[in-house]
Amino acid sequence: MNSRPEKHSLTLRGHRTSVSLEDEFWQAFREIAAEDGRAINDLAAEIDETRGVDCGLASAIRLHVLRRLRAQLVELNDKQYST
Numbered sequence: 060m061n062s063r064p065e066k067h068s069l070t071l072r073g074h075r076t077s078v079s080l081e082d083e084f085w086q087a088f089r090e091i092a093a094e095d096g097r098a099i100n101d102l103a104a105e106i107d108e109t110r111g112v113d114c115g116l117a118s119a120i121r122l123h124v125l126r127r128l129r130a131q132l133v134e135l136n137d138k139q140y141s142t
Contacts, residue, residue: 064117071104078103078117087124 064079080088092099103120110119 069103070100071107076116078120080117080120084121084124087128088120091124091127 062081062083064081065085066077066079067085068075068077070076088102089099092102095102102123103116106119106123107116110116114122
């Protein structure tokens with residue numbers, strides 16, 4: 060996988076924008092959207108609405124991916140220790 064950010068176009072509420080993320084983040088972002096049964100544009104628009112002015116969209120997406128994966132790890136650990 061390429062560790063350099065790759066620029067992709069997204070459409071957020073009818074407006075086109077470009078976001079640069081590393082391949083690993085694009086892949087995880089697509090997987091999260093698919094798990095939720097959503098298009099990546101819809102998920103990106105939701106993240107964009109809640110990110111605040113001090114955080115760029117690419118950073119907000121990375122943080123969303125990180126938080127989601129951490130939550131999944133916590134859930135997995137809880138299941139492991141509850142059996």
